[in-house]
Structure formats: C-alpha cells, structure tokens
Amino acid sequence: MTANSGEASTATGQAIGAPNSRPLPTKTKRSHIMPNDMRCATERRGEEKDMAGPVTDPEGPDKAWWEPDGGFFGDLYREADDSLRTFFGDRTRLNDRTVVEADGVTRLCGLTANSRLLDCPCGYGRHSVELARRGLDVVGVDINPGFLEAARREAADADVAAHFVEGDMRELPDVAPVDAVINMFYSFGFFTPEEDLAVLRGFHAVLKPTGRLLMHTMVTIPALTEGRIPAEERRLLASGRHLVSRRRLDADTRREVGQWAIVDDEGTEQPMTPYDVRIYAPDEFTDLCREAGFASTTCYGGWDGAPYEDASPNLIVIADR
Numbered sequence: 001m002t003a004n005s006g007e008a009s010t011a012t013g014q015a016i017g018a019p020n021s022r023p024l025p026t027k028t029k030r031s032h033i034m035p036n037d038m039r040c041a042t043e044r045r046g047e048e049k050d051m052a053g054p055v056t057d058p059e060g061p062d063k064a065w066w067e068p069d070g071g072f073f074g075d076l077y078r079e080a081d082d083s084l085r086t087f088f089g090d091r092t093r094l095n096d097r098t099v100v101e102a103d104g105v106t107r108l109c110g111l112t113a114n115s116r117l118l119d120c121p122c123g124y125g126r127h128s129v130e131l132a133r134r135g136l137d138v139v140g141v142d143i144n145p146g147f148l149e150a151a152r153r154e155a156a157d158a159d160v161a162a163h164f165v166e167g168d169m170r171e172l173p174d175v176a177p178v179d180a181v182i183n184m185f186y187s188f189g190f191f192t193p194e195e196d197l198a199v200l201r202g203f204h205a206v207l208k209p210t211g212r213l214l215m216h217t218m219v220t221i222p223a224l225t226e227g228r229i230p231a232e233e234r235r236l237l238a239s240g241r242h243l244v245s246r247r248r249l250d251a252d253t254r255r256e257v258g259q260w261a262i263v264d265d266e267g268t269e270q271p272m273t274p275y276d277v278r279i280y281a282p283d284e285f286t287d288l289c290r291e292a293g294f295a296s297t298t299c300y301g302g303w304d305g306a307p308y309e310d311a312s313p314n315l316i317v318i319a320d321r
C-alpha cells in the first residue's frame with residue numbers, strides 16, 4: 001500500500017439498493033507483521049505458504065486488515081493520505097491530485113455530464129464528489145461506514161448529490177446500470193484470486209453494454225523492484241506528523257507486504273495493521289478482465305493517456321465491456 005502520493009515512491013444520484021446485509025464471503029484474517037520483520041506471517045512460523053492468497057494468521061483476531069476496524073483503513077489512513085510530497089517528488093496536495101485524476105477519468109472513460117458512474121471502493125468519496133461536481137450521476141460503494149459518513153458530509157458541503165452505499169466489492173449491492181465503474185488508487189488485489197475475479201465480474205455485470213471499467217494503481221512490480229517505490233520511507237504529512245512506511249514484494253505470492261506507522265515529533269510511533277496486496281502486472285489484469293467477460297483492455301501510464309511502460313508513474317487499465 002502506498003500513501004496517497006497520487007503518483008507512486010505512492011448530479012443527482014439515483015437511489016440504489018439497500019446496504020448489503022448479506023453475510024460476507026469467506027474472510028481472511030489479519031496478519032501480524034511487525035515493522036522490523038517484513039517476512040510474511042507464514043514464513044515466520046515456518047509453515048507451508050499459501051502461494052496465492054493473502055497473508056493470514058490463524059492465531060490473529062477475526063478481522064482482515066482491509067475491514068472496518070481491521071486497523072488499517074481509519075483515521076490514521078486518512079491522515080497518511082495527505083502527504084506534502086510524493087515518491088516522484090511531486091509536491092501537490094491530495095485535493096489537487098484528485099482533480100487531475102477526475103479529469104483523467106472523464107477523458108479516458110469518455111464521460112459527459114449526466115453519465116452514470118460507480119466509484120468502488122469510494123473510500124471517503126474524494127473522486128465521487130469531484131466527479132459529481134462535474135455533473136456526473138455518481139454512486140459510491142465502500143465497506144467502511146466511517147469513510148461513507150465522511151463522503152456524505154463532503155458531498156453535502158460541496159452541494160452535490162452523490163449517493164453512498166455500504167457494500168462489499170466482492171458481492172456488490174444492487175446498482176442500476178452505469179456507464180463507467182472506477183476502481184481508484186490501489187484498491188484491487190486485497191483478496192484471494194477467486195475473490196479478485198469476483199470483484200471484476202461484479203463490475204462487468206453492473207456496466208451498460210457500452211460501459212467501461214477504469215482501474216488505477218501506482219504500485220507496479222517494476223516500481224517496487226527498481227526502488228522507485230522505496231522499501232522504507234519517511235514522509236511529512238499535511239498534519240505535521242510523519243508517515244513511516246516499510247514494504248517488500250513477496251516474489252512467490254506476488255503480493256506487496258507492508259506496514260505504516262504515524263510518528264510524532266517526540267518519535268512516538270502509532271503502528272497500523274500490516275497489509276498485503278496482490279500486485280497484478282498489466283498482462284495479468286488483461287487476462288483477469290477477459291476472464292470476467294470484458295471484450296478488450298488498454299493499459300495507460302498516465303492521466304494524459306500515455307501508453308503504459310515499466311517506468312510509468314501509474315498503471316491505468318481501461319476495460320471495455
């Protein structure tokens with residue numbers, strides 16, 4: 001996971017179905033990896049490794065790192081998201097980057113005012129609100145009720161009518177057909193390969209026949225292995241505190257395993273729950289999108305529509321339904 005660097009180093013919405021009240025699919029428990037021990041939990045215990053799925057610890061609490069109250073996505077995550085510089089030396093603030101990304105979304109998805117869009121997962125709604133400002137009919141889905149509350153407040157302050165619905169992206173709530181689905185900022189690969197595929201199938205199912213999926217990440221295998229996203233980093237946050245992040249790529253599972261901590265002036269660290277995310281290469285995204293039913297995919301390296309290459313600051317996959 002990369003703090004919101006924007007780039008790597010890191011309308012009136014139509015009412016949709018009720019929040020997902022069905023039980024969640026099989027959960028993965030959260031891992032227990034301390035900052036100074038970046039081996040995955042199974043390696044530490046010397047047990048047989050799950051080569052494909054997330055790092056799990058059978059002795060840990062029954063919460064995955066990505067769940068609400070899982071110890072990663074919460075107040076500290078929001079604080080860490082607004083840093084004063086990026087891996088690439090970019091000094092723009094989070095809001096400015098969000099505007100650039102929203103411009104890119106409308107251009108690459110060919111959207112106009114009144115186009116209908118699903119932002120999933122929407123987090124605290126930064127893209128949903130920015131896109132609703134442009135007249136798009138936006139619905140945001142996320143599993144985190146605290147983030148959704150923040151998104152609703154943001155939409156009310158901006159006087160836009162984006163709608164936010166609590167739901168699990170592995171089993172989407174009932175959403176009326178949309179012109180585009182966006183999955184922004186490194187929000188894919190949290191689960192098992194089967195569940196990741198189910199996410200894409202859900203996105204495919206909710207699109208109109210001419211619809212497009214846009215998936216965006218800054219974290220690529222070359223960026224990690226070539227050190228553009230460093231193994232360890234300390235970054236000044238807009239809050240005045242620092243984010244210390246440590247990460248490694250597990251070559252066997254192709255998952256990034258990492259941990260963040262927020263550090264104050266006295267050096268006191270508030271560690272967050274370790275995370276692990278499958279880092280899909282462009283050809284793997286393409287294969288997975290095809291398997292989920294998409295007709296074609298194109299990979300871009302930036303919001304200006306530049307083709308993707310290993311040195312690109314972003315990987316943006318557009319999949320045509």
Ligand SMILES: C[S@@+](CC[C@H](N)C(=O)[O-])C[C@H]1O[C@@H](n2cnc3c(N)ncnc32)[C@H](O)[C@@H]1O
Nearest residue numbers: 066073121122123142143144168169184185187
């Ligand atoms: C990296 S954040 C990105 C959020 C947003 N797209 C952005 O750019 O600010 C990932 C989001 O995924 C959400 N999430 C994690 N697991 C989820 C799930 N199973 N279903 C829906 N949302 C989930 C988290 O609550 C968090 O808001």
